[in-house]
Amino acid sequence: MTGIAQRRTPWQKFEARVRNILPFGLTVVVLLFGLTPTYIPGLAQITPMYTLVAIYFWAIYRPDLLGYGLGFFIGIIEDLLTGAPLGVGALTLLLTQWVVFNQQKFFHAKPFAITWFAFGFVAFGAALLKWVCIGLVAKSGFTPFGDLFASYLITLAFYPVIAWLFSKAQNGLTIVP
Amino acid sequence: MKQPTGQISRLGTFKYLAQRFAFLSLIGLTFALMLIGKADTVIVERARTAASDAVTPILRVMAEPASTISEFITNLQELGAIRSQNADLREVNARLLEWQAVAQELENENRQLRALLGTVNEPEARSVSARVVADSGGAFAQSVLITAGGRDGVAKGQAVVAGEGLAGRITQAGFRSARALLITDINSRIPVRVGEAGDRAILAGNNSPRPRLIYLGVKSAIAPGDRVVTSGDAGAFPPGLPVGRVVAADEASAVIEPFVARDRLQYVEVLDFGLTGILAETAGAK
Numbered sequence: 242m243t244g245i246a247q248r249r250t251p252w253q254k255f256e257a258r259v260r261n262i263l264p265f266g267l268t269v270v271v272l273l274f275g276l277t278p279t280y281i282p283g284l285a286q287i288t289p290m291y292t293l294v295a296i297y298f299w300a301i302y303r304p305d306l307l308g309y310g311l312g313f314f315i316g317i318i319e320d321l322l323t324g325a326p327l328g329v330g331a332l333t334l335l336l337t338q339w340v341v342f343n344q345q346k347f348f349h350a351k352p353f354a355i356t357w358f359a360f361g362f363v364a365f366g367a368a369l370l371k372w373v374c375i376g377l378v379a380k381s382g383f384t385p386f387g388d389l390f391a392s393y394l395i396t397l398a399f400y401p402v403i404a405w406l407f408s409k410a411q412n413g414l415t416i417v418p
Numbered sequence: 419m420k421q422p423t424g425q426i427s428r429l430g431t432f433k434y435l436a437q438r439f440a441f442l443s444l445i446g447l448t449f450a451l452m453l454i455g456k457a458d459t460v461i462v463e464r465a466r467t468a469a470s471d472a473v474t475p476i477l478r479v480m481a482e483p484a485s486t487i488s489e490f491i492t493n494l495q496e497l498g499a500i501r502s503q504n505a506d507l508r509e510v511n512a513r514l515l516e517w518q519a520v521a522q523e524l525e526n527e528n529r530q531l532r533a534l535l536g537t538v539n540e541p542e543a544r545s546v547s548a549r550v551v552a553d554s555g556g557a558f559a560q561s562v563l564i565t566a567g568g569r570d571g572v573a574k575g576q577a578v579v580a581g582e583g584l585a586g587r588i589t590q591a592g593f594r595s596a597r598a599l600l601i602t603d604i605n606s607r608i609p610v611r612v613g614e615a616g617d618r619a620i621l622a623g624n625n626s627p628r629p630r631l632i633y634l635g636v637k638s639a640i641a642p643g644d645r646v647v648t649s650g651d652a653g654a655f656p657p658g659l660p661v662g663r664v665v666a667a668d669e670a671s672a673v674i675e676p677f678v679a680r681d682r683l684q685y686v687e688v689l690d691f692g693l694t695g696i697l698a699e700t701a702g703a704k
Contacts, residue, residue, distance in 0.1 A: 273473065276552040276563070277481045280488035282681045285553045285560075286627070309437070313444045317451070321469035323554040324561045324590075324597060327462055328451030335444055375558050378452050384558055384604055384625050 260411075264307040267407060268295040268315055276322060287391040289399040292319055293367055296334045297360055298407050300341035301348045312338045326378040333371045337363055353404070360400050368393045467592035470552075470563050474595035477551040478565055485684060543656065544690045546570045548596075550683045560603040560625060561586070564686055567594045577648075577689045583660035583677030584608075584648060585686055598686065601661065601676055602629050609651035610661055612672070613644035621646065621661060621674060628665065631672040640667045646674055656691045 249257070275291040292315055299307040316331025323330070340363055341348060348356060368389055376383035455462050496503070548566035566572045568591050576588045578598040586600040587608075599606055606623035612631065617640060619631040634640065644664040650657030662676035 273476060273480055276473075276554050277477060277484060278550055278553040278562070278681075278683070279484055280681055280684065282679070283627075285680050286625075288553075309441045309444050313447070316448070318469060321466045322473060322552070322563075324466070324559050324599075326452060327455035327465075328448040331451070332445065332448040335441065335448065339441060371558070374452070378456055380605065382604075388625060389558075 261306055263410060264295075264299040264303050265311050265315075267410060268292060268299065268307065268311075269318075271295050271403065272315060272319055272322075286388055287395050289396040290364070290368065290371075290392065291396075291399070291403065292316070292330070292334060293337060293364055293396060294360075294400050294403045295407070296337050297341060297363060298404050300338045301356060302408075302411070304338075304342055304345070309335060309338060326375055329371055329374040329378060332374060333367045336370065337367050340366075353401075357400055357404075361397055364396055364400075365393060368396070463590060466597070467590055467595075470590075470595045470597060471567065471592040474551055474563060474565060474592075477563065478549065481549070481551045488684070544571065546572055546688045546690070547685060548572075548688060549685055551595075553680065553683070558625075559605075560600040560623065560680060561589070562598050562600065562680075562683060562686075564596050564598055564688070565594070566688060567592045567596050569593055570688075571690060572596045572688050573690070577655045577659060577691070578686050579659060579689060580678045580683055580686045583662065584655070585678040585683060587655070588688060596688070598688075600680060601678075602627060602680060608655065608661070609649045610646050611649040611657075612640050612646050612664065615639065616649075618649055618651070619672075627680065628673050628675055629662075631664075631667075631674060634669075634671065640664055640672050642666060656689065659689075 271291040271294070275288055278285065296307070296312055296315065300312075312334045313331050316334040317327070319325070319334075320327045320330040348359070372384070372386070372389050546566045548564040548570070550562045550564055552563035554561060554563065564572075564578075572588060572591050574588055574591050578585045578587060584601060586598040586603070586606065588596050589599040590597040601608060601621060601623055602625065603623045604625045606621075606629070608621040610619055610621045610631070611617065612619055612634075617635055618633075619635075620633045621629050622632045623629045631640070631646070642664050644667075646661040646664065648655040648657055648659040648661060660677055662674040664672050665675045666673040
């Protein structure tokens with residue numbers, strides 16, 4: 242291993258470093274993207290849970306590069322920025338990672354449709370957990386379930402788009418010349 | 419490089435245990451944070467303002483494309499209707515000029531009467547314009563991040579208005595950014611007056627685009643179409659800021675269509691009426 246590393250050009254070293262922070266970096270990008278206003282009537286209400294998609298995707302394909310520590314960190318940053326009760330988003334993302342990490346055999350080399358289908362279950366659990374936690378922790382009590390369900394459906398619809406972009410970004414970097 | 423398999427499996431076990439430990443302690447940490455957050459500590463608020471101050475410059479750049487596209491679409495839509503709108507505006511202008519004369523007369527009269535009575539004028543508002551760079555919370559909360567903060571004089575409790583009326587209030591002010599809780603948020607409670615009679619009520623958000631009026635008086639005769647304005651009670655807001663219009667009403671409650679829509683918020687104005695002194699004591703009670 243060390244022999245190969247020494248023969249790497251500076252560009253290759255740089256590329257390797259980018260590759261290693263890619264999952265985290267892209268997750269932060271979608272987090273910020275989710276925050277920017279779209280000015281599309283009604284969409285703000287049902288913003289997709291972008292970070293959930295990102296965390297799930299990387300938990301399947303690069304669990305080594307986006308572990309519990311970074312998952313927690315992203316959840317906390319999201320809670321701080323969205324004004325959600327602190328810790329709720331982090332708990333949701335951590336449990337999502339936990340589920341996927343513990344089902345690695347199931348997710349291994351599965352076609353896209355299967356991972357998307359499985360995301361339907363995982364995301365529903367995550368959304369429900371978040372809803373219950375916010376309902377219990379926030380002073381305001383439970384928010385309308387309809388909005389949450391709409392948000393869940395739109396998250397599910399956005400999954401292929403984000404997964405496609407992520408895999409393109411990943412493949413673009415894995416081909417070492 | 420070769421390692422005996424026993425060592426590898428021991429290493430594997432160690433790694434597994436370390437991961438498990440990390441997972442469990444992080445889960446514990448999230449619960450601890452939920453409790454700390456529930457107690458409304460200053461530390462959590464500082465962390466929130468620090469985070470929003472840090473990302474606001476990035477969000478500002480990221481909001482640019484959507485903002486440009488939205489403006490472009492609005493321009494196109496307006497271009498189509500420009501002729502008929504022009505004719506309408508001329509008509510409205512003529513009518514408004516008549517009203518202006520009436521208003522000037524009334525203002526003069528008002529000033530004279532005030533002088534006779536010796537009433538103190540309401541404090542003049544100082545306003546700061548800001549851009550909305552983040553619309554966050556999704557289904558769970560309705561608040562926006564704006565690009566003005568403590569350095570521009572923005573402080574907790576100030577009213578946030580957008581062209582047509584009241585949008586929300588500042589709940590957290592950082593150095594270069596601030597968070598405004600929209601009137602539609604489930605945490606929002608605003609004292610208002612309704613209709614010509616000026617019935618007092620509380621406008622309560624419910625995370626839907628249409629907040630409700632609660633604590634209506636027993637004999638209130640609220641009807642659809644009535645205007646809702648801030649009452650200025652409890653020192654939270656200056657009185658008379660337009661909020662919305664009643665769209666449905668029964669004996670116990672009424673549904674309001676706010677003048678300001680969440681998805682059209684692009685620029686807002688933060689009003690400082692110098693009322694924050696009173697608010698400082700009540701600011702904790704959301």
